[in-house]
Amino acid sequence: MSDLKELQHEFLNYLLQKPSSITNNIISDQQLSAQGRLDMYAHGYRLRLKEAIETDYEQLHAYLGDETFDRLMDHYIDLTLSHHPSLRYYSQGLPTHLAEIEPWKETPELAEIASIEKAFCDSFDSADCIAASVQDLSEIDPNSWPNLKVKFHDSVQLLTLEYNSFQIWQALSDEEVPPTRAKDSTTWLIWRSDLISNYVALAEAELSALNTMLAGGDFSALCEVLLDHYEESETPQQAVFLLQEWLSSQMICNIAITND
Amino acid sequence: MTRPFLGFGLGLRTEHYQFVLDNKPDVDWFEILSENYMVPGGKPLDFLDKIRDEYPMVMHGVSLSIGSTDPLDMDYLNGLKQLIHRVEPHWLSDHLCWTSVDHTNSHDLLPLPYNEKTIEHIVSRISQVQDFLGRQILIENLSSYVTYNNSEMTEWQFLNEIARRADCLVLLDINNIFVSAHNHSFDPLHYIQGIDSDRVMQFHLAGHSYSDKLIIDTHDHDVCDPVWDLYEQALKRFGAVSTMIERDDDIPEFDILRAELAVAEKIAAKTLSVAELKISHAKASGVA
Numbered sequence: 001m002s003d004l005k006e007l008q009h010e011f012l013n014y015l016l017q018k019p020s021s022i023t024n025n026i027i028s029d030q031q032l033s034a035q036g037r038l039d040m041y042a043h044g045y046r047l048r049l050k051e052a053i054e055t056d057y058e059q060l061h062a063y064l065g066d067e068t069f070d071r072l073m074d075h076y077i078d079l080t081l082s083h084h085p086s087l088r089y090y091s092q093g094l095p096t097h098l099a100e101i102e103p104w105k106e107t108p109e110l111a112e113i114a115s116i117e118k119a120f121c122d123s124f125d126s127a128d129c130i131a132a133s134v135q136d137l138s139e140i141d142p143n144s145w146p147n148l149k150v151k152f153h154d155s156v157q158l159l160t161l162e163y164n165s166f167q168i169w170q171a172l173s174d175e176e177v178p179p180t181r182a183k184d185s186t187t188w189l190i191w192r193s194d195l196i197s198n199y200v201a202l203a204e205a206e207l208s209a210l211n212t213m214l215a216g217g218d219f220s221a222l223c224e225v226l227l228d229h230y231e232e233s234e235t236p237q238q239a240v241f242l243l244q245e246w247l248s249s250q251m252i253c254n255i256a257i258t259n260d
Numbered sequence: 261m262t263r264p265f266l267g268f269g270l271g272l273r274t275e276h277y278q279f280v281l282d283n284k285p286d287v288d289w290f291e292i293l294s295e296n297y298m299v300p301g302g303k304p305l306d307f308l309d310k311i312r313d314e315y316p317m318v319m320h321g322v323s324l325s326i327g328s329t330d331p332l333d334m335d336y337l338n339g340l341k342q343l344i345h346r347v348e349p350h351w352l353s354d355h356l357c358w359t360s361v362d363h364t365n366s367h368d369l370l371p372l373p374y375n376e377k378t379i380e381h382i383v384s385r386i387s388q389v390q391d392f393l394g395r396q397i398l399i400e401n402l403s404s405y406v407t408y409n410n411s412e413m414t415e416w417q418f419l420n421e422i423a424r425r426a427d428c429l430v431l432l433d434i435n436n437i438f439v440s441a442h443n444h445s446f447d448p449l450h451y452i453q454g455i456d457s458d459r460v461m462q463f464h465l466a467g468h469s470y471s472d473k474l475i476i477d478t479h480d481h482d483v484c485d486p487v488w489d490l491y492e493q494a495l496k497r498f499g500a501v502s503t504m505i506e507r508d509d510d511i512p513e514f515d516i517l518r519a520e521l522a523v524a525e526k527i528a529a530k531t532l533s534v535a536e537l538k539i540s541h542a543k544a545s546g547v548a
Contacts, residue, residue, distance in 0.1 A: 004378060005329035007408070008361040008370075015312065025373075027407045032473045040405040040474060041368060048367045082365040085323035085336045086295045090367075090438055128301035154300065195303050 008080050014038050015045040016081075049077050052087040056121050057094060059172040060113045072104065072208050088125075092118065109181045112165030113172075119190045123197045126154040129253035131193070136255055142258045148219040150243070151254040158202070158210060161185070166201075172243035193250035205229035209242050218258065219243075263461060266316055266350060267539040268525050275513045277307040284314060285518055288539060291504050294321040294352065298339040305346075313504055318462065318543055319343065319352035320431075326399070327358035330514070335477045350541070351461060353398035353431040356382070356419060373408035374418035375459050379425065381516070387424035398461050399423065400431035403439040403468070404420075407489030415440065416454035422458045430503070432453065433464035434491050435483065437444035439475045443542065452494050460498050465491060466506040467522060480509035481490055482520055488527060495531040 013020035026034035050073045054061060062067045078096050082090045095118055098104040099111035131153070140148065164184040171178040187207050190199045204211070205226060212225045219239060226235040247254050267288030274296075279285070284532070290311065297308050311317075323336060344352065357369040372378050378526035388394055401419055413421075423430050432455060467481030481503065483491075495501070503524050507517055528537055 003410075004327075004373070004381060007373065008329055008358055011370060012361050012364060012366060015368075016364075025410065026407050027409050029445075031443075034406070036473065037406045040471070040476065041370065044368055045366055052367075052521070072382070082367060083363055085325075085333060085360070086298060087363055087367050088295075088299065103542075123302075125299040125302035155302075192302065195306055242319055 005079050005231075011038075011041075015042050017042070035166050046074075046077060048087065049073075049090060053091045053094065057114055057117050059117060059169050060094075060110065062172045063108070063113060063168065063178065072098075075101075075104075082212045087141045094118070099104070109163045109165045109168060112163055112178065113169050115159060115161075116166060116169045118189075119159050120197050123155040123157065123190055123192045126192065129153055131250035132247055132252045132255050134247045137243060137247060138221045140257065146218065146220040147259055149216065149256055149258050150213055150246070151256070152214060152220045152246075153191060153193075153251055154250050155190070155197070156214070158187055158207070158214070159190060160187040166199075191249070191251050198249070205238070206242060209239070262386050263458075263499070263501065264350065264540050265500045265538070266318070266502040266541065267537075268521050268528075269316075269318075269502065270517055270521060271320075271506045271508070272311065272317075272387060273507070273511055274304075274307075275511050276517075277311070279413065279514045280311055280314075281307070281497065283514075285314075287315065287518065287521070289316040289318065289350070289502070289504070291318050291506075292347070293321050293348075294319045294340060294343055295323055296488050297343055297347075308347070317347055317349050319347060319349040320400075321352065321354040321395060322367075322369065323359055324354035324389065324542065325359040325365075326354060326356065326389070327370075327378070327382055327481070328360050329358075329381075330361055330363060332385060332388060333360075336390065341393055343533075344395075351398055351429070352393075353395070353400055353462065355402055356422065357402050358398045369402050371404040371406060371408075374411040374413045374415060376412065379418065379421050382422050383425040386422065386428050390426070390428065396427065396429050398429045398431040400433055400464065401436050401440075403433075403436040403441055403443075403475075405474055405476075407444055414446070414450075414454065416451045420459075423456065424477055428459075429461040430459045431462045431464060432460050432494065432498075433466070433506075434494055435466040435468060435506075436477060438487050438490055439468050442475045448490055449493060452497050455497075457498050460501055461479050463491070463494060463503040464499050464506050465503065476510060479506050483523070491524065492527050492531055495528055500528070500532055500536045 007025055010020045010022040014022045022038060023034045026037060028034040051072050064072065076094060080093055095111050095115040098114050104110055162185050164182045165178060166188055168178040187202045188199055189202050208225045209222055212221050222239045223235045226238050228240050269285050269289035269291055272290040272292050288512060297304055355369045357371060359366055359368060359370060437448045437451045465483045465487065466479045467483055469476045469478040505517060505521055
């Protein structure tokens with residue numbers, strides 16, 4: 001199949017606007033030249049990728065305006081091949097593209113707005129689970145609690161932003177004029193419950209607690225990390241309170257006692 | 261082979277999920293785009309399960325890349341197999357094309373040269389896919405804009421030969437025949453007459469757009485009169501074949517698409533007998 005492989009390789013090069021000999025393999029006729037026919041595919045390639053990006057980054061599009069967003073899409077497409085059979089995953093690299101590449105990285109809220117939209121995309125179709133309940137927690141023997149661990153819903157994500165990008169995103173979503181960029185270091189929790197994506201800004205104590213439990217920590221580790229934020233006598237109560245909050249919010253799929 | 265006849269269906273689109281659940285419209289079946297549901301979870305699968313409870317379904321893919329010279333994508337095939345298990349479709353289809361090479365996806369249905377070497381390549385890959393999935397698949401004809409200078413036969417000869425040797429089935433897209441006939445200056449009736457009747461399991465109908473010199477398969481318009489005429493000819497040639505309308509852009513209200521589907525039903529009623537159009541949800545041997 002070396003002939004077919006070579007032909008496909010050259011066809012792809014044409015789509016990617018690289019040097020290609022594929023026109024030698026295509027018949028030109030009175031209706032249209034080989035190049036004119038191949039251009040239908042080259043045009044379609046870029047159009048499809050742009051549609052995928054536009055779908056995933058609606059508010060970034062609104063923030064940048066049509067012309068600049070189109071320039072961004074062209075830049076991203078020029079540098080990014082699609083390695084996944086589904087277009088759903090093509091634009092996953094856009095936040096990194098914006099954070100790392102000139103001229104986009106000079107406007108840091110762009111990468112942050114993109115990372116918010118990507119987080120919601122990921123939350124939207126992350127794996128389902130039957131949420132554990134407060135009742136499940138109450139049925140666990142209190143003597144085993146120090147070794148209690150939880151498995152979070154796959155949609156649970158922490159997003160640390162250095163600017164007021166969430167407020168910008170929120171205003172754009174509400175079709176209001178977004179605020180000017182300002183420093184505002186905040187970590188946001190994003191998760192899905194009842195098929196709806198949710199978000200909330202985290203206080204330091206809950207952020208430390210979530211980081212600990214997401215990293216596989218147990219209830220003892222949770223209490224320990226909360227010592228940085230509460231009096232020692234308060235920490236078990238605060239730890240239970242947080243667990244109950246997460247369970248009520250359908251963020252936890254499973255509670256288990258582990259002895260490792 | 262007795263061909264199962266599902267009746268008249270529509271492509272299931274996100275814009276219509278809630279309407280379908282709320283109103284249970286009178287549609288015989290839905291075709292889903294497989295890749296839209298090859299995701300871990302969330303709303304797409306939730307709607308899919310609820311609508312599947314109410315309607316027969318078939319699966320239609322765009323990323324099998326059966327003509328590619330890259331190895332078959334086993335991750336993709338495993339995902340497809342899981343979705344088949346979930347949906348229990350009457351059948352599944354993909355296109356006679358390649359979409360990726362060098363592990364890079366074009367997200368387009370790219371044409372193949374019609375020659376013996378390509379046939380051998382594709383027959384081998386369809387056989388591997390059918391063995392892996394444990395069932396026959398349907399292969400669909402494309403709309404295309406180029407002809408390779410190493411093609412040695414017509415597209416319908418190419419499609420017939422692959423279906424015979426791989427023992428797969430055919431999804432005949434009537435609009436694609438019309439589009440390619442215009443773009444490559446052949447008579448679409450020759451295509452209809454040339455296809456082996458016993459392997460055709462499903463028809464697609466769709467709209468298209470005109471560029472300067474070519475017709476583009478955009479699926480963003482109503483089915484046009486010449487395609488309806490060709491559909492009538494196809495019914496005369498093949499008999500009752502499960503028929504659906506594909507609409508992928510500028511998607512109208514559900515009722516408008518339903519009304520368009522009624523045109524297909526009317527043409528079929530005029531062309532075929534009541535007995536021929538009796539819906540059979542029975543799963544044909546080797547198909548489902």
